[in-house]
Amino acid sequence: MGEADEDEVLLNHVDKYGSRDWSSIRPKGLLQRTGKSCRLHWVNKFRPNLKNGCKFSPDEERVVIEMQAQFGNKWAKNASYLPGRTDNDVKNFWSSRQKRIARILHSSPPPSSKSKSKRNQNKVPCFHNVPPLEIIKEFVLYGFLIKV
DNA sequence: AAGCCTTCCAACCGCGTCATG
DNA sequence: ACATGACGCGGTTGGAAGGCT
Numbered sequence: 679m680g681e682a683d684e685d686e687v688l689l690n691h692v693d694k695y696g697s698r699d700w701s702s703i704r705p706k707g708l709l710q711r712t713g714k715s716c717r718l719h720w721v722n723k724f725r726p727n728l729k730n731g732c733k734f735s736p737d738e739e740r741v742v743i744e745m746q747a748q749f750g751n752k753w754a755k756n757a758s759y760l761p762g763r764t765d766n767d768v769k770n771f772w773s774s775r776q777k778r779i780a781r782i783l784h785s786s787p788p789p790s791s792k793s794k795s796k797r798n799q800n801k802v803p804c805f806h807n808v809p810p811l812e813i814i815k816e817f818v819l820y821g822f823l824i825k826v
Numbered sequence: 827a828a829g830c831c832t833t834c835c836a837a838c839c840g841c842g843t844c845a846t847g
Numbered sequence: 848a849c850a851t852g853a854c855g856c857g858g859t860t861g862g863a864a865g866g867c868t
Contacts (some may be wrong), residue, residue, distance in 0.1 A: 701853055713853070718837065721855095733834095754856060765856070766836080773859090774833060781832095 684709055688720055697725075722766050729762035734771055742768055 679687075687708050695702070700713030709716060723730070734742070738760055745756040753765035753772075759766065778791065 698854080713837095714855090715837075717854075722836070751857070769857070770835060774835095778833090 684711070685719075686726070688716055689724060691716075692720060692724070717771075722764050725764065727762050728764070734763075738763070741773075742771060746772060760763075 688703075691699075694778055697717075700717045703709050703716050704711065709773055711719070723727075729817060742756060745759050749755050751769075751772075752825055753769040757763050757765040757768045
């Protein structure tokens with residue numbers, strides 16, 4: 679079954695049974711995926727009013743930063759303040775932003791994130807590849823974070 | 827043109843919580 | 848009260864795509 683077919687089955691199922699009945703999908707033989715996997719896929723791709731494929735606006739970035747400062751890594755909660763964004767979206771956004779800041783500040787990346795490519799391990803972070811405006815922006819945002 | 831590097835995104839995994847029997 | 852199964856969340860990983868050297 680192709681990916682498009684799987685999506686169609688998933689959408690039909692949600693249409694019929696709603697977005698809370700995930701465990702019955704596999705037993706019914708509709709899909710080989712677990713209910714958990716189906717739910718995640720639906721939430722991240724098909725949930726109504728999703729902003730698919732567009733980058734975070736400056737306003738959205740600001741909200742993420744403010745909410746993260748207020749609630750911490752409560753991505754589902756933080757995402758609830760961003761219409762059309764999922765917890766995964768917010769989490770991914772924050773994670774890549776943290777890596778960028780860590781690189782800019784010459785500090786090592788977060789220890790928990792296992793570097794996926796060994797070739798990056800010896801690379802010294804530097805400003806050379808970062809556009810000046812980006813550096814300023816990140817420092818402004820980082821300064822805001824420290825202050826909060 | 828080719829290889830390297832970064833970023834973005836989708837998905838998996840483990841754990842906590844909640845509902846049900 | 849307890850066991851079990853399902854859902855939801857947060858951390859993490861891996862691949863694709865595009866930019867850079």
